[in-house]
Amino acid sequence: MGSKWRKMKLALGLNLCTYLPRTLEEPPAVCLNSAERLSDVALLSPANWPMTPTPSSYGLRLSRSSSKSSKQTCSICLTKMREGEGHAIFTAECSHSFHFQCIASNVKHGNHVCPVCRAKWKEIPMQHPMLDLSYLSERHHNDAAMNLARSLPPPRRVMSRGHGPQIQASEPATFNDDERLDQQPMIAGKSSSNNDALDNNHPVRMVDMKVYPEVSAVPRAKSFEKFDVLVHLKAAAMVTGQAVSQNNQVSQYPRASVDLVTVLDISGSMAGTKLALLKRAMGFVIQNLGSNDRLSVIAFSSTARRLFPLTRMSDTGRQQALQAVNSLVANGGTNIAEGLRKGAKVMEDRRHKNPVSSIILLSDGRDTYTMNQPDPNYKLLLPLSVHSKRFQIPVHSFGFGSDHDASLMHSVSEFSGGTFSFIESEAVIQDALAQCIGGLLSVAVQELRLEIDVVWPDVRLGSIKAGSYSSLINGDGRSGSIDVGDLYAEEERDFLVSINIPAEKAGIDTPLLALRCVYKDPLSKETATLESDVLKIQRPEKVGEEVVSIEVDKQRNRFLAAEAMAKARTLAERGDLTTAISVLEDSRRVLSETVAAKSRDRFCVALDTELKEMQERMMSRHVYEASGRAYILSGLSSHSWQRATARGDSIDGSILVQSYQTPLMAEMLRRSQAMFLGSPSNHRLIQPLLSLASQPQPKPR
Template sequence: MSSKWRKAKMALGLNSCLYVPKTLDDAPPAAGTRFSDVPSLSPTVSQRPRTPTTPTPSSSGLRLPKHTTKSSKPTCSICLTTMKPGQGHAIFTAECSHSFHFHCITSNVKHGNQICPVCRAKWKEVPFQNPASNLSSRQSRISRGIWPQDDGWMTVVQRLPHPRPDANRHISPLRQAHEPGVFDDDERMDHQPEATAKMSSDNTYFNDCSIGEIEIKTYSEVSSVARSASHSNFNILLHLKAPIGSKEQQYGEDQANPPLISQNPRAPVDLVTVLDISGSMAGTKLVLLKRAMGFVIQNLGPSDRLSVIAFSSTARRLFPLRRMTDTGRQEALQAVNALISNGGTNIAEGLRKGAKVMTDRKWKSPVSSIILLSDGQDTYTITSPRANSRTDYQSLLPSSMRRGSGAGPHIPVHSFGFGADHDAVSMHSISEASGGTFSFIEAESVIQDAFAQCIGGLLSVVVQELQVVVDCVNPRLRLNSIKAGNYTSTVTADARTGFIEVGDLYAEEERDFLVILDIPVDKYSADMTLVKIKCHYKNPMTKELVTLAESRNVVIQRPETTGQLSVSMEVDRQRNRVCAAEAMAEARAAAERGDLTTAVSVLEHCRKQLSETVSAQGGDRLCVALGTELKEMQERMANRRVYESSGRAYVLSGLSSHSWQRATARGDSMDSTSLMHAYQTPSMVDMVTRSQTMYFGSPSPQLAARPARSFSTQPQPR
């Protein structure tokens, strides 16, 4: 019977998935066999093990006929469609005699596979990509025929030592037939975050968990205002930069072989990934999602905990929050590797279960976050997809996950919209409501790098619950407004004090806020102290509350007369950033109304305005980046078809990035040298570089860690 089942799977193309090791609900292992000794995640296309003859609803949900017969027409085992000469598709016949559509198999082999998806024969010759095509650096290596001796992820997995059996550890089945009513079965952490000693990923204790102070800089729009003159809407720029952390990672001499996991003492993370495994994720999408999750699992430390929720028509928890020790990683890799795509798309149910993991847990790490990935539209909860009203999308996100709900700790959802068919509006709304970011993954090969950028930030949180306080010093001053993007900002009734709730900051992450007020006439003072800035925040490792000892005062001169004053380059570039973000929002609103002509006109007008500013004429890189981005958005609003397929998602991911001043993935590239990644931190760049260099096994020295492209308020050379 097992041979019939294997043949049926081959006919359906199920062998295009990754290797799926035996799970606990399969046949019991032989005596003395350890659970962790089963094969781990491999990126190669491999054969599947023996499985029950009747698939369970929790696995594939497939219902096979009792008798399977060979099709009279040859079928591509990757896309499951017929192959016939003359249909406009090239056919590739391998040396093992199995045939595939050329575009299907090249998409498969470009990610490192040299093994036939059907018979498991190892190929000596593979189909070449077109060298002239626009490929990433790693795809270009394949197109030139440069293949690694060993697959990158097998190299990573082989470095993991076999875990020692732990009699005190309860290992629950990865495929739970009945989930508990309360998800309070999370694995206890070895040490509490309140402890002053912090364990790093190599089990070494560091007694120094202190972090440096937040760097504060202020810039006035102009340095002086004449005593007899007033100045309306005077801009003050407040620039914040998070500290590096307690110990900056150094690759040292061996940059070609960075450590598997960061050695920084840092705040542990509780991470829940909510993954779409609906039928549309079949094939290469699911393979690359598994690879991306493999990268996440490998880069979490033993003090970090992970839980994975898989959803299609329904949702299930693969395993509870579990520490990513050697044993935890092996089990997590096995669980992710066993995923099979099938069914519809129920995003709301996946998020509900992810939120339940976070709210029911007994133990809480200092940093908590949810990653959501979907390539489709929720057809179970949303009644009017892509409606202009955001009300329809509130039902997707549990109330406990919404900012300001007061239901518990703030847990952002970082959402990733994948491909041309996902509902960008709902994914963006979910991230906005929870305080997370929305990324648009246009190309399949970018999934892993996009995840890498996200966890590069989450694994480097150095500041939490940051609040900025702006107090007017001169008794005649009043605050007009604070330009803070998506961050909650309030001004007291007397307009004398303003507050900005910033929240978490990654290591070396920067924030810029514009404080706007009116300067009155003052005929008697030689200078005027406008405002003073204070910050309060929490050290995530020690839970210590920190208040900066010295507040920053902003002072301008009040001479009798002033000559021609130069506008601050720093203030001007941030006004440009705010202006561009507002233009993007206005253009997006026009596009949603169906008025693409107005949308393009708004973006073009903003580009022209930016080009005439002081900072743009001075060659400021941020202004160049903004102009390039606005131009890209114009092109993606060329017509309704282009806007629906990619323009909407591209604009929304841009708005998310600028509103939070945090890096998001956009389009089909994750090149950190791109001007579109102005908010990347060094830890994000390092993690993306690791993702790219470890993709083919031995990292390449040419792709050593690069510094983040800086768009800070420091003066830039012309």
């Protein structure tokens, strides 16, 4: 029974979830019903995506010639193994063969099972770092390598609390082995002459600013205590490697390169489909990073280990990264704190720095090592270096399934300046990551700061509504500021500034505010300043019907909705779901009476849809625990940072997601969904089969 079950899982997992990278020795065509048995590494390389399944893809048959084929092709690097080419060949006791260099690298990352049939090995191939076998013939090379593997001691095993042993790979004490950066950051396919526009005398304005008063005119004799002014910021667009400002100035704009550390949960609960889909999603990330972007991967369960240092995603770097991710095996507990600590250490110890730095955390479980007290302090999960300076190293966290700790992951992101995404179905892990990567690979400005000065003597700043962004009003109320941080290309930010307007005895208008943006170019490191015209309000003797600005009203609605979400969540955590639902219902009713909602503003329609969805996810304690909490927290994260997040099942490009989604984020999402198994239309067909393949394997009799 056990043997048949393994065959069925292989047929399902390998025939339906197969992607083969194109090699120099093989034609690009890939046939799903071919005789070749493929390894998990095929999940990682989308070089031949998308693919269409053949009718036989859904069968449970295994090819009789798979063993022969696997001996001809290394299932790690997927290139041919031929005699006489000087490559050592390792043949395991299960009869599958690999290049010795490939399988030694696989074993080094803790994988002690066959990548093809998942059989456990008694004899493990290990590579001695000081051994040079290049002078040996292939046969003697193989013999020497096998003798070495048998003579070396087994890898050190670390026992975790209540779990089986884990392979602990040796790591340096200091992670200062990051790969050196290319000193010439350029657009792929562009020559250095295209970068000259960055140094000319007419630089592109990378940020545009608009200011909207809530009404355009105020009667001269009337005063306002809380008059709202909307400040709207938008970063310049990037079109095929160019930056385009609102006045249609165009300049070559090589994007800022990224240092990315992914912290991946490989605890026992990730076994099966989850881990396979996580590997596939990481394959998509690896393939879409540029040659100047650097990646490091931290895998954590009961402990955490770094799979490889910050490495440029050149052709060689990608191959190494794919092999390392493919080596992951799920077991053990969930130690999120240790994973984050090691991820932060990679950033702290690096010798070189790309302009953009970020950490991505993915987990489906709860921290069972650090956060097991009744009232945990989630800030303890983050090293001081991550949250001591705002936006220095944002942690974008992704919680998927019904068992992850949404409160923990949301708090981690909130403290660090990142976003929290709720992935309801693991089938869209790749889509969620793609959307995030689309933003990180398009950072247009950094360290953006909005400065506000009062012009008229009797005007004072009352409040600044900035969501999660740090804001300040000086003691005299004459000036204030907002620290905005990074903006992706075409990303927008809206802030509401409340002021008082005094009555006037005479005058045509009243000057109110002067605004200024200061930001840094992520490539040149130069600081630029953008100043707006002085905002003035007309002061006629009489004003007819006052028409409130829809732009201002729309942002008021956003803050009202976010406040209702936060209040409802607090009530739900106390167990009062009935009152929580009433709070959301009252908010929907208030919003429906606003000017923006009555005009059928698209954003207001999305807000109402979201609030209604939250009500439905609070209908019972079970539903709230399974998805309601995570859905609300991902919504709060999105609205407070004004940045797109994955929210439940809304990653499919719904109106809700598009509220903050930039064009490049949407493009990366479309690219992911175009891949086989990546589009929603295929999820319904494939997911039942993947679920079947991921069920626990019956023990053989």
